[in-house]
Amino acid sequence: MSANNEKLLIDIGSTYFKVSTSNSIEQHFRDFNKQILDDLMHKCGETIQRFDAQDIHICSSANGGLSTLIIGLTQSYSLKYATNIAFNAGINIIDSIVFQDIEDYSIPSDLIDVVIIVGGIDSNGGLFDERLISYLSKLQYSNVVYVGNAPDAALVGSRVDKLVVLPNIIDDRLHIVETHLKDYLTNLYQQDIEGKEDIKHLYQVTANQIYPTPYVVNKSLPLIHDSFSVTDPFILLDIGGATTDVHYSKDLVSDNIVTEQGHDRIVFKKLGVYKSRQSLIFTAENNEFSYELLMHLKVTENIYNEHSEKATRILMQLAIFLVLCKMSHYRPSYVTLKLLAMNSIVFTGGITKVLNTEDIEDVVAFFYRKILNSDHKPVTVLDTNYDIWTIGAREHASCQ
Numbered sequence: 001m002s003a004n005n006e007k008l009l010i011d012i013g014s015t016y017f018k019v020s021t022s023n024s025i026e027q028h029f030r031d032f033n034k035q036i037l038d039d040l041m042h043k044c045g046e047t048i049q050r051f052d053a054q055d056i057h058i059c060s061s062a063n064g065g066l067s068t069l070i071i072g073l074t075q076s077y078s079l080k081y082a083t084n085i086a087f088n089a090g091i092n093i094i095d096s097i098v099f100q101d102i103e104d105y106s107i108p109s110d111l112i113d114v115v116i117i118v119g120g121i122d123s124n125g126g127l128f129d130e131r132l133i134s135y136l137s138k139l140q141y142s143n144v145v146y147v148g149n150a151p152d153a154a155l156v157g158s159r160v161d162k163l164v165v166l167p168n169i170i171d172d173r174l175h176i177v178e179t180h181l182k183d184y185l186t187n188l189y190q191q192d193i194e195g196k197e198d199i200k201h202l203y204q205v206t207a208n209q210i211y212p213t214p215y216v217v218n219k220s221l222p223l224i225h226d227s228f229s230v231t232d233p234f235i236l237l238d239i240g241g242a243t244t245d246v247h248y249s250k251d252l253v254s255d256n257i258v259t260e261q262g263h264d265r266i267v268f269k270k271l272g273v274y275k276s277r278q279s280l281i282f283t284a285e286n287n288e289f290s291y292e293l294l295m296h297l298k299v300t301e302n303i304y305n306e307h308s309e310k311a312t313r314i315l316m317q318l319a320i321f322l323v324l325c326k327m328s329h330y331r332p333s334y335v336t337l338k339l340l341a342m343n344s345i346v347f348t349g350g351i352t353k354v355l356n357t358e359d360i361e362d363v364v365a366f367f368y369r370k371i372l373n374s375d376h377k378p379v380t381v382l383d384t385n386y387d388i389w390t391i392g393a394r395e396h397a398s399c400q
Contacts, residue, residue, distance in 0.1 A: 008051040009393040010206075010214055011068070011386075012036060012199070013352055019044045020390045025385060027353075033151040037201040053207035056228055060199060061213040066113040066192055069141070070096040073119030073127060073148075073360050081169050081176045082118045082147065087265045088178075088218055089185040102135050112141040114188060116181070117156065118148045119316075121172050125151025143188060148180050152370045165292040178317070178338065180345055211396065214238075214245050214265055217348070219392030221263040224346070227391060229382050234344035235327075235337065235390070237394045239319050239351040244246060244268045246323060252337040268307050268323060277315065289370055293321055296366055309354075317363040340376050348383035357382055 009020040017040060019026045020375045026047070041048065047054065068091050072078030079096045086093055094112065096313060097105050099119060103128050115136065120127045125148060135155075136144065145164040146156055157163045166180040189212050202210060217238060233249030247265050281304045284290040294314070303314050306326060327337045361380050368374045 005055060006051070007394060007397045008048065008056045009390050009397070010040070010048075010056065010058045010202075011216075011393070012058065012202070013063060013350075014215065018386050018389070019047060020386075020393070023049065025386055025390065028146075028273065032295075036198050037203060037204065040202075041205075041279075044294050048205055055203060056206040057208050057393055058202055058206050058212045059211045059216040059393060060202075066091050066189055067110070068093045068114050068185075069131065069139070070116045070118065071099055071102065072096065072117075073099050077170055077174060078119040080149070081178075082116050082181070083183045084176070084264060085178045085305030086116065086185060086316060087190070087214075087267060089182045089215055091185050091189070091212075091304065092267050097135075099132065101159050102131050102180070105135075107138045109141075110140070113192065114143040114145060115139065115141045117144070117146045120152065120168075121170055122150040122168055123172060124149055125154050128152045128156060132156065136160055145181070145184060145294070148187050161166065175272060186211065187213075187224050188400070205396050208397075213389060214247075214267065216392040217245070218247055218263060218265055218394060219396050220388050220390075222394060224388065227387060228345060228346065228383070229379075230266070230381055231379065233342055234346055234378075235342060236346040236348060237320065237323060237351070238349040239316060239323075240345070243258070244319055244323050244351075246327065247288040248327075248335075248337055249374060252339070252342060253335060254338070264335075266327075268326060280315060280319060280322070283322055287322060287325060289325075290318065292370065293318065293363065293366055297362075313354055313359065316351050317359060319351070320360065320363050324364070327370060329373055340372060340374060342376075342378045344381055345378045346381040346388070348386065348388045352382050352384045352386075 003215070006022055011018040015030060017028055017030060026044060027045045037073065068086055070079055070082045070086065070093060072082060075098060079098065083093060083096060094108065143164070144160060144162065145166060146153055147169045149168055153165045157165055166184060167177065169177050169181050190209050221236065231252040235252065236247040238245040243250050243266050245265060247263050250262055250264055250308045291301070294303065297314060297317060299314055303311050324339065327335060328339055329336055345364065357380050364380065365377065368376050
């Protein structure tokens with residue numbers, strides 16, 4: 001029996017797993033020759049067996065997240081709103097398509113986990129036509145969900161098999177309505193986990209739904225000031241083995257979307273240091289300032305071919321620089337942040353086991369000088385004990 005209904009929190013990452021009780025946090029590098037549950041029980045079995053299944057709460061990013069394609073009518077509303085909801089639900093977006101230009105887009109060759117169709121308000125119909133049906137017929141996807149205007153839902157549903165229709169995410173005042181789509185994507189993530197042989201075995205030890213780790217981390221951010229000296233506005237970088245997640249204060253964005261939470265998320269799927277190592281190196285080689293950063297760090301491009309602790313440290317520093325570039329005016333992506341207004345920069349994930357504060361501040365200062373021509377220095381905060389995810393996990397567990 002769990003003592004006093006104490007909760008056991010478990011996070012399964014792509015390279016580490018973490019187990020947290022009210023007294024301590026254990027961190028273990030995963031043994032990739034073992035199934036996740038076997039590895040977990042081998043290393044933490046005594047702790048896990050002290051708890052009832054209903055008091056064990058698990059989040060995971062080990063399945064890589066759901067790959068998502070969004071088709072919308074406009075960049076300014078439908079695509080932006082659906083992207084925002086998907087990112088905050090812990091979903092990875094491979095592409096977004098403006099419907100008017102759909103015939104100009106190529107067909108992704110990989111299987112897509114979920115296609116989201118969005119656009120228009122419920123008082124207008126006739127916005128989607130045969131071009132949408134034709135494009136969808138050429139895609140390989142597992143799920144398709146319609147969250148656009150109500151009048152077109154019947155038309156699309158009559159032509160697209162297994163279409164899930166949810167309420168429009170855009171109301172008549174052009175405000176975002178996020179609950180239905182976010183719940184759908186979160187549940188879809190759970191179904192995806194249940195379909196992954198290695199992860200679904202975790203339901204042998206928990207009676208609760210397994211949530212995406214980024215979703216849980218996002219829940220932590222409004223409460224982060226209770227545990228860390230963080231000054232708003234801030235960004236949180238979760239740099240791990242497969243991806244880099246960025247959670248940011250919405251004050252850092254010019255065109256705020258009115259949502260319930262004060263922080264949004266974006267994911268860079270190919271900027272990890274272990275599983276995404278080659279794509280990280282490719283991105284670095286295509287950034288004109290990476291060579292100067294390597295010189296500043298007193299190494300050459302030969303470091304890309306090394307597999308050593310030093311190489312891992314340099315790649316982590318490169319990941320920080322490349323992510324900051326992608327969120328700046330220099331290489332704008334989905335979102336451009338007002339980085340000169342940022343007061344704190346928080347780091348969590350595998351990076352905190354590789355870099356120290358000095359290593360991080362060195363590369364952040366290089367970015368500000370080289371890209372933004374500024375001596376601005378946001379305060380660096382390191383979550384060296386992986387405490388941040390537990391704040392959100394404990395909050396979420398108390399609500400279940």
